[in-house]
Amino acid sequence: xxxxxxxxxxxxxxxxxxxxxxxxxxxxxxxxxxxxxxxxxxxxxxxxxxxxxxxxxxxxxxxxxxxxxxxxxxxxxxxxxxxxxxxxxxxxxxxxxxxxxxxxxxxxxxxxxxxxxxxxxxxxxxxxxxxxxxxxxxxxxxxxxxxxxxxxxxxxxxxxxxxxxxxxxxxxxxxxxxxxxxxxxxxxxxxxxxxxxxxxxxxxxxxxxxxxxxxxxxxxxxxxxxxxxxxxxxxxxxxxxxxxxxxxxxxxxxxxxxxxxxxxxxxxxxxxxxxxxxxxxxxxxxxxxxxxxxxxxxxxxxxxxxxxxxxxxxxxxxxxxxxxxxxxxxxxxxxxxxxxxxxxxxxxxxxxxxxxxxxxxxxxxxxxxxxxxxxxxxxxxxxxxxxxxxxxxxxxxxxxxxxxxxxxxxxxxxxxxxxxxxxxxxxxxxxxxxxxxxxxxxx
Amino acid sequence: xxxxxxxxxxxxxxxxxxxxxxxxxxxxxxxxxxxxxxxxxxxxxxxxxxxxxxxxxxxxxxxxxxxxxxxxxxxxxxxxxxxxxxxxxxxxxxxxxxxxxxxxxxxxxxxxxxxxxxxxxxxxxxxxxxxxxxxxxxxxxxxxxxxxxxxxxxxxxxxxxxxxxxxxxxxxxxxxxxxxxxxxxxxxxxxxxxxxxxxxxxxxxxxxxxxxxxxxxxxxxxxxxxxxxxxxxxxxxxxxxxxxxxxxxxxxxxxxxxxxxxxxxxxxxxxxxxxxxxxxxxxxxxxxxxxxxxxxxxxxxxxxxxxxxxxxxxxxxxxxxxxxxxxxxxxxxxxxxxxxxxxxxxxxxxxxxxxxxxxxxxxxxxxxxxxxxxxxxxxxxxxxxxxxxxxxxxxxxxxxxxxxxxxxxxxxxxxxxxxxxxxxxxxxxxxxxxxxxxxxxxx
Numbered sequence: 091x092x093x094x095x096x097x098x099x100x101x102x103x104x105x106x107x108x109x110x111x112x113x114x115x116x117x118x119x120x121x122x123x124x125x126x127x128x129x130x131x132x133x134x135x136x137x138x139x140x141x142x143x144x145x146x147x148x149x150x151x152x153x154x155x156x157x158x159x160x161x162x163x164x165x166x167x168x169x170x171x172x173x174x175x176x177x178x179x180x181x182x183x184x185x186x187x188x189x190x191x192x193x194x195x196x197x198x199x200x201x202x203x204x205x206x207x208x209x210x211x212x213x214x215x216x217x218x219x220x221x222x223x224x225x226x227x228x229x230x231x232x233x234x235x236x237x238x239x240x241x242x243x244x245x246x247x248x249x250x251x252x253x254x255x256x257x258x259x260x261x262x263x264x265x266x267x268x269x270x271x272x273x274x275x276x277x278x279x280x281x282x283x284x285x286x287x288x289x290x291x292x293x294x295x296x297x298x299x300x301x302x303x304x305x306x307x308x309x310x311x312x313x314x315x316x317x318x319x320x321x322x323x324x325x326x327x328x329x330x331x332x333x334x335x336x337x338x339x340x341x342x343x344x345x346x347x348x349x350x351x352x353x354x355x356x357x358x359x360x361x362x363x364x365x366x367x368x369x370x371x372x373x374x375x376x377x378x379x380x381x382x383x384x385x386x387x388x389x390x391x392x393x394x395x396x397x398x399x400x401x402x403x404x405x406x407x408x409x410x411x412x413x414x415x416x417x418x419x420x421x422x423x424x425x426x427x428x429x430x431x432x433x434x435x436x437x438x439x440x441x442x443x444x445x446x447x448x449x450x451x452x453x454x455x456x457x458x459x460x461x462x463x464x465x466x467x468x469x470x471x472x473x474x475x476x477x478x479x480x481x482x483x484x485x486x487x488x489x490x491x492x493x494x495x496x497x498x499x500x501x502x503x504x505x506x507x508x509x510x511x512x513x514x515x516x517x518x519x520x521x522x523x524x525x526x527x528x529x530x531x532x533x
Numbered sequence: 534x535x536x537x538x539x540x541x542x543x544x545x546x547x548x549x550x551x552x553x554x555x556x557x558x559x560x561x562x563x564x565x566x567x568x569x570x571x572x573x574x575x576x577x578x579x580x581x582x583x584x585x586x587x588x589x590x591x592x593x594x595x596x597x598x599x600x601x602x603x604x605x606x607x608x609x610x611x612x613x614x615x616x617x618x619x620x621x622x623x624x625x626x627x628x629x630x631x632x633x634x635x636x637x638x639x640x641x642x643x644x645x646x647x648x649x650x651x652x653x654x655x656x657x658x659x660x661x662x663x664x665x666x667x668x669x670x671x672x673x674x675x676x677x678x679x680x681x682x683x684x685x686x687x688x689x690x691x692x693x694x695x696x697x698x699x700x701x702x703x704x705x706x707x708x709x710x711x712x713x714x715x716x717x718x719x720x721x722x723x724x725x726x727x728x729x730x731x732x733x734x735x736x737x738x739x740x741x742x743x744x745x746x747x748x749x750x751x752x753x754x755x756x757x758x759x760x761x762x763x764x765x766x767x768x769x770x771x772x773x774x775x776x777x778x779x780x781x782x783x784x785x786x787x788x789x790x791x792x793x794x795x796x797x798x799x800x801x802x803x804x805x806x807x808x809x810x811x812x813x814x815x816x817x818x819x820x821x822x823x824x825x826x827x828x829x830x831x832x833x834x835x836x837x838x839x840x841x842x843x844x845x846x847x848x849x850x851x852x853x854x855x856x857x858x859x860x861x862x863x864x865x866x867x868x869x870x871x872x873x874x875x876x877x878x879x880x881x882x883x884x885x886x887x888x889x890x891x892x893x894x895x896x897x898x899x900x901x902x903x904x905x906x907x908x909x910x911x912x913x914x915x916x917x918x919x920x921x922x923x924x925x926x927x928x929x930x931x932x933x934x935x936x937x938x939x940x941x942x943x944x945x946x947x948x949x950x951x952x953x954x955x956x957x958x959x960x961x962x963x964x965x966x967x968x969x970x971x972x973x974x975x976x
Contacts, residue, residue, distance in 0.1 A: 189867060228906065230938070245904050246833025252936035253955075296836065320837070327839035327849030331832060331873050360837060360958045389774060390689025390737060394763070394803060396770035406770030424632060430774050461688050463671065493695035495673070512696075515803045 091281040093178035094210065094273075095219045095263060097153035099127035100226065103167065104158030104182075106132040106143055111158035111182055114228040115216065116141070122225035126153075147174070154178045156216065156226050161185030164212070165197050172205025180226060181211035187269050188213050199271050207272075214268025215244030220261060221287050227264070235260020236289040237368045238282045240275060242296050243322075244268060250294070250361060258504070259365060262287035270299065276307040283311040290371045292364055293319040293355075296332040298346075305353045312354035316371045316527055318364055319355045321346050354530045356523050363519065369509040370520035374485035377525040379454035380405045384430035384514070385445050387437025388461035391491060392430035395457060395514030402522040406430070413452055420444055439474035446478035446486065454525070455485045457517045460496070468499025476506030485524070487517040534724040536621035537653065537716075538662045538706060540596035542570035543669065546610065547601030547625075549575040549586055554601035554625055557671040558659065559584070565668035569596075590617070597621045599659065599669050604628030607655070608640050615648025623669060624654035630712050631656050642714050650715075657711030658687030663704060664730050670707070678703020679732040680811045681725045683718060685739050686765075687711060693737070693804060701947070702808060705730035713742065719750040726754040733814045735807055736762040736798075739775040741789075748796045755797035759814045759970055761807055762798050764789050797973045799966050806962065812952040813963035817928035820968040822897035823848045827873035827957070828888050830880025831904035834934060835873035838900060838957030845965040849873070856895055863887055882917035889921035889929065897968070898928045900960045903939070911942025919949030928967070930960040 100119065104112020116130045120139040129150050130143040137143070144150065148170075155176055157164060161183050171179060179202075186195040195212070202209050210217060216227030220234040229248045232255075239261055241247040247266040254261065262285065265278055275293060282288045291311070298304050308317055323332035324343040350357050358364045382404050386392040396406045406429050409417070414427050421441060426432035431449070433441050437460065446456055458475050462468050468490055479486050488503050488510045490496035500510045511517050543562065547555020559573045563582040572593050573586040580586070587593065591613075598619055600607060604626050614622060622645075629638040638655070645652050653660060659670030663677040672691045675698075682704055684690040690709040697704065705728065708721055718736060725731045734754070741747050751760055766775035767786040793800050801807045825847050829835040839849045849872050852860070857870050864884060869875035874892070876884050880903065889899055901918050905911050911933055922929050931946050931953045933939035943953045954960050 230936075241833070243831075243833030243836075245831035248906070249831070249834060249904055249934040252934065252938055256936035294833065296833070322833060322836040322840060324840040325843035325849065327827075327843060327872055328836045330871055331836045331839060331869070331875065360841075360956055361834075362956060384770075388686075388688035388692070390684070390686030390739070390765060391692060391804075393686075393739065393765040393771045393774045396774060397765060397767040398803075400768035400770060406768065426774070428773055429770055432774065461692055463691070491692040491695065493673075493699035495695055513803055513805060 091277070093153045094180070094208070094217060095224065096222055097126055097178070097224070099129065099150065099152050100124070100154045100156060101129040101131050101147050101150060101152050102156045102158070103131045106130055106134060106138050111228055113138070115156060115158065115182070115226060118225040118227060118231060122231050123223040124225065125222050152176050154180070154226070156180045156182065158182040161191070161194055161212070165201055168198055168201045168207065169205070172201060172207055177205070177207045179207055179209050180214070180216055181209055182214060182216055184213040186212045186271070195269060195271050202272055209272040210265065211268045212271060213244070215247045215266035217266070218261065218264035227266070230255055232264050233258065233260035235262060236287060236372045237261050237292055238263040238285065238288040238290070239292045240265045240267065240278050241294040242267060242270070243294060246294050253361065253365065257365060259369060274300065276300065276304045279307050279311050279317070283314055289315060289375070290368050291315055291317045292368055293317065295319055295321050296323045301349065305349055308353045308355055313531055316375060317355050318367050318371070319350060319357055320359070320361065320364055321350065321357060354527065356527055366511060366516050366520050367523050370487065370524055373507045373509060374524060376528045377455050377485055377521055378528060380525060381407045381453045382455050382457060382518070382521060383449045383453040384457045384459060385433070385442060385449065386430055386459040387433045387435070388459060388491070389432055391459050391461065391489065391514050392432060395459060395518055396430055398515040398518040402518055404518065404522055404525070409449070409452055413448065416448055417445065420448070439470045442471055443474040443478050446475065447481055450482035450484045453484060455487065455521045457487050457489065457514055457521070459489045459491065459514045460499070461491050462495050468496045469502045472499040472502035475503065475508060479506055479508055485521070487511065487520060489514040489517055534720070536596040537623070537651070537660060538667065538724070539665055540569055540621070540667070542572065542593065542595050543567070543597045543599060543667070544572040544574050544590050544593060544595050545599045545601070546574045549573055549577060549581050554671055556581070558599060558601065558625070558669060561668040561670060561674060565674050566666040567668065568665050595619050597623070597669070599623045599625065601625040604634070604637055604655070608644055611641055611644045611650065612648070615644060615650055620648070620650045622650055622652050623657070623659055624652055625657060625659055627656040629655045629714070638712060638714055645715055652715040653708065654711045655714060656687070658690050658709035660709070661704065661707035670709070673698055675707050676701065676703035678705060679730060679815045680704050680735055681706040681728065681731040681733070682735045683708045683710065683721050684737040685710060685713070686737060689737050696804065696808065700808060702812060717743065717747070719743065719747045722750050722754050722760070726757055732758060732818070733811050734758055734760045735811055736760065738762055738764050739766045744792070748792055751796045751798055756974055759818060760798050761810050761814070762793060762800055763802070763804065763807055764793065764800060797970065799970055809954060809959050809963050810966050813930065813967055816950045816952060817967060819971045820898050820928055820964055821971060823968065824850045824896045825898050825900060825961070825964060826892045826896040827900045827902060828876070828885065828892065829873055829902040830876045830878070831902060832875055834902050834904065834932065834957050835875060838902060838961055839873055841958040841961040845961055847961065847965055847968070852892070852895055856891065859891055860888065863891070882913045885914055886917040886921050889918065890924055893925035893927045896927060898930065898964045900930050900932065900957055900964070902932045902934065902957045903942070904934050905938050911939045912945045915942040915945035918946065918951060922949055922951055928964070930954065930963060932957040932960055
């Protein structure tokens with residue numbers, strides 16, 4: 091896998107006309123600042139993004155080949171690559187099993203086997219490694235981060251990258267594996283298990299080909315890193331669509347669900363939930379128990395969050411009498427000394443900090459819900475929560491609500507490694523999933 | 534209620550020092566461009582935002598009084614107002630039943646009764662009417678729109694306004710009614726039933742005092758306008774918090790749930806879901822059946838949406854053979870002629886328009902999921918969907934994914950009155966709720 095993610099030199103095979111896939115990949119590689127050599131391979135002479143293009147690859151020292159030429163031309167190119175000893179190939183091009191052309195896919199598999207070439211694809215959106223600025227894809231370039239995202243659907247991969255960009259969320263690696271004629275989820279998870287940049291592995295799957303091998307790998311990897319998955323194609327219509335568009339028959343959903351649970355995969359329903367959970371797990375891989383405290387200056391949102399926590403089986407437990415007395419001695423009157431801890435109009439930075447620190451020993455996770463009035467500075471509160479995080483050992487999740495009044499505060503929280511969610515209910519869901527993971531890997 | 538929402542003249546009682554509630558309300562009224570007269574009432578002489586302040590209200594012709602003075606001074610002011618025949622009063626000030634001061638709240642209720650004064654509040658965030666630029670509140674000013682939002686929690690009201698501002702979502706009216714010593718949900722719903730600016734009524738409730746009267750009013754109003762509600766305080770912790778902070782005991786959740794369902798209220802879980810549903814209902818008050826078509830250029834997101842639709846009891850039905858033949862004759866090969874209808878790389882404006890128009894007769898609602906590549910213009914697709922909306926009579930909901938690449942497209946959709954959602958699953962949830970409403974009011 092090393093040549094896929096850390097190549098010293100990459101060749102791109104495809105049309106170098108503007109707007110064509112080959113051109114767009116070279117553009118992404120150059121603009122992204124790839125640290126190795128880039129060789130556009132094209133019959134048309136001349137410079138592309140300041141790079142020489144080559145009519146042939148045979149005298150180049152290549153680690154990785156990215157192919158975006160018409161599918162019928164691929165087998166012979168693959169043979170040529172094999173003869174030259176190039177054994178890492180990404181095939182972006184479509185026109186294989188996903189359109190019913192099983193024969194063509196079988197052909198490239200045979201050639202790969204013969205020359206010991208590893209293939210990612212075909213019919214995929216490529217790969218990225220933000221550590222080495224490798225953007226071997228036409229999709230929006232990922233920001234650097236600690237989540238690896240592996241997706242069967244290239245389009246869904248593109249969506250995820252655009253949503254992440256909007257959130258300011260980063261990735262360590264991105265892999266769209268398409269028809270999966272060779273490299274599959276298990277191979278990728280195995281590689282990512284030891285990748286120092288990757289703290290969380292997220293998957294989008296429509297169907298598995300080698301379920302047992304996948305689950306065996308997952309069981310091993312989840313002990314080191316959390317694995318999150320969307321498994322799409324649950325419904326009749328969803329199955330129809332998945333079997334038509336990626337060439338695999340989606341399995342029965344219940345079997346998947348049970349197997350995922352047993353293997354320790356955190357299954358999420360949609361891509362928003364996936365991002366929520368990744369943003370939590372990157373900072374907090376464990377939540378050791380069920381007791382969650384809500385600290386707020388705003389009744390309504392705290393009530394809804396308490397409702398959600400209990401619905402999910404977590405406990406919005408009351409403080410001990412000792413703790414209550416301690417809070418009573420430090421906080422203004424009228425403040426709520428029960429959980430949710432509502433500081434009301436006394437929700438100053440000092441009181442937020444003091445309350446978080448006092449509560450930490452009795453709770454397994456804290457949710458801070460802050461609602462500013464139009465003349466409050468949310469960055470000051472964010473700093474206080476950040477300081478609290480430094481001094482306590484428990485996960486703190488935040489919901490600074492809402493819009494432009496908390497924008498700077500949320501930026502500030504990020505500096506301290508505190509994930510912020512639009513509503514407290516999302517914090518609740520994230521804590522529950524991390525708790526379930528902790529239970530699984532501890533038990 | 535006329536004097537609350539359409540007053541010709543408003544007096545604000547409170548401190549006019551910067552940052553104080555009285556000052557902030559005057560500021561909001563002036564900056565919001567209120568169309569009537571504004572009278573700041575304050576002992577300190579001088580101009581405030583270019584307005585004269587008055588030491589006394591007695592020679593002024595007032596329709597509405599907004600009170601933000603300390604609670605212990607309110608009874609005598611209320612008597613004075615009553616004697617002058619001023620019968621519409623909003624009390625922003627806290628310090629009543631929510632802090633256990635039941636006696637003080639009883640006192641103002643008696644005075645109100647004696648002088649036939651109607652009160653909104655106390656302990657509330659005020660009201661807004663975007664039609665007349667009445668912003669009698671310290672909260673962020675609402676944009677104009679067609680949803681009326683009524684909230685028991687003032688802070689939650691503030692959050693909703695800030696979230697709406699970020700979404701570009703507008704309100705017809707906003708009412709925070711706090712402790713509800715007089716005007717309650719039923720009064721407000723009755724008024725809004727005939728308000729021409731209001732198409733959808735949304736509520737945030739922690740507990741009802743007069744359940745039967747409320748339900749009787751709702752049953753009548755839902756036949757004319759949809760009513761959405763969040764009922765918070767389901768959990769033990771949530772109930773603890775609601776009884777402590779608004780002075781009412783939250784009822785058992787199951788009873789609420791059954792009563793809401795029976796009355797035709799669309800219950801939602803959180804504020805994001807509330808906005809999603811309001812944005813749908815404003816344009817589409819009815820969905821006549823269960824058959825939903827998905828039109829897309831992107832497999833993965835369409836599969837997840839199909840999964841969600843079926844999970845919610847809707848039908849991702851296949852087209853008739855006649856329709857299939859018609860599509861086959863007009864669309865390029867490889868395009869999926871089943872539901873989800875995946876146009877693949879042939880997702881041009883022309884093909885989106887053609888497909889929407891062809892599908893409309895056989896489906897009850899359409900979801901368009903569009904994912905651009907980095908060189909596609911999403912506004913052209915948005916225009917095509919907009920044109921389709923004009924020619925067909927079925928609801929179209931969109932999910933243009935994602936981030937900066939579809940920002941302009943989403944703006945364009947808005948011009949045509951097509952709501953856009955971050956993910957297709959949200960469209961599915963909205964369609965289901967509107968369908969349930971349609972069933973209820975038709976049956």
